[in-house]
Amino acid sequence: MINDSVLVVIAASAISYGTPLLFAALGELLAERSGVLNLGVEGMMLIGAVTGFWAVQTVGGPGWVSLLTAVVVAALAAAATSSIHAFLTITLRASQIVSGLALTIFAGASGLSSYIGHVANLGGKPARHEFDALNVLGLRDAPVIGPILFHQNALTYVSWMLVALTLFYLYRTRPGLHLRAVGESPGTADAMGVNVTAYRYIHVMIGGALAGIGGAFFSLAITPSWLDGMTSGAGWIAIALVIFAFWRPELALVGAYLFGAFSSLAFTLQARQVHLPPEVFGSLPYLMTIVVLVLVSTGWARRRLGAPASLGVPYVREER
Numbered sequence: 001m002i003n004d005s006v007l008v009v010i011a012a013s014a015i016s017y018g019t020p021l022l023f024a025a026l027g028e029l030l031a032e033r034s035g036v037l038n039l040g041v042e043g044m045m046l047i048g049a050v051t052g053f054w055a056v057q058t059v060g061g062p063g064w065v066s067l068l069t070a071v072v073v074a075a076l077a078a079a080a081t082s083s084i085h086a087f088l089t090i091t092l093r094a095s096q097i098v099s100g101l102a103l104t105i106f107a108g109a110s111g112l113s114s115y116i117g118h119v120a121n122l123g124g125k126p127a128r129h130e131f132d133a134l135n136v137l138g139l140r141d142a143p144v145i146g147p148i149l150f151h152q153n154a155l156t157y158v159s160w161m162l163v164a165l166t167l168f169y170l171y172r173t174r175p176g177l178h179l180r181a182v183g184e185s186p187g188t189a190d191a192m193g194v195n196v197t198a199y200r201y202i203h204v205m206i207g208g209a210l211a212g213i214g215g216a217f218f219s220l221a222i223t224p225s226w227l228d229g230m231t232s233g234a235g236w237i238a239i240a241l242v243i244f245a246f247w248r249p250e251l252a253l254v255g256a257y258l259f260g261a262f263s264s265l266a267f268t269l270q271a272r273q274v275h276l277p278p279e280v281f282g283s284l285p286y287l288m289t290i291v292v293l294v295l296v297s298t299g300w301a302r303r304r305l306g307a308p309a310s311l312g313v314p315y316v317r318e319e320r
Contacts, residue, residue: 018260025187027210039100043234048212
């Protein structure tokens with residue numbers, strides 16, 4: 001059957017493995033559009049993974065209630081974590097690079113997420129509920145497009161809607177215009193009456209919430225359990241994705257699925273009895289990240305990157 005072919009299986013898996021990257025990349029994109037670089041995405045994803053898993057193990061009731069609560073808890077916990085970065089970089093004007101790296105160390109593997117997981121005794125247990133693939137419109141078995149488009153879980157479809165919403169927000173709404181103005185020239189935006197501080201706080205925290213949902217996708221869908229450091233560097237890939245996508249949501253979707261394909265390649269080929277060292281496949285997403293960063297650092301790419309002009313620059317109203 002054509003749906004069992006390697007290409008169809010890899011395409012369907014690419015979407016599944018790329019979805020958490022897409023959530024995290026969209027969040028980072030919004031934060032960077034406001035002019036704040038947050039290198040703590042990996043830490044926020046791990047906070048989302050552990051708190052989401054804790055919630056689904058703790059909250060009773062129907063499965064959909066537990067899963068919905070878990071996603072909300074993961075988003076809120078990661079948003080609270082990102083607020084630390086917002087306070088340090090926006091209010092105290094600390095270095096965004098140093099603060100982001102500190103956030104990853106504080107919240108990441110062997111940090112706060114690890115502490116929560118061990119205190120709550122979450123390790124080694126399967127999730128009580130998980131996000132299963134749906135059969136949308138009964139088209140799960142349709143040739144080629146069935147498993148790719150109509151046999152994904154609910155969070156994947158939410159991520160598609162989020163891409164459309166982000167596009168609409170950035171390019172068709174006044175708050176989106178203000179956000180881009182804050183990222184390009186906060187002094188000008190301030191003179192126009194835009195609250196630069198509020199915009200930066202809100203979008204850094206939204207970025208944290210989306211990273212948390214991306215982390216919860218690991219513990220509730222890809223590997224329905226909790227393992228210390230289970231995102232395995234996905235947060236760093238998401239940061240590279242934002243550059244790869246030239247700060248555009250639709251290109252972030254393409255990039256996320258490209259990286260998702262590399263991430264799923266090992267499992268797919270091993271299932272097809274293709275025996276190659278797992279380290280080769282495991283390193284592919286990270287090698288791809290390096291290649292992307294090298295390519296976009298070329299002179300041609302730098303001229304076309306479209307990075308927000310004030311990215312990484314603290315705003316001091318008195319210096320306007």
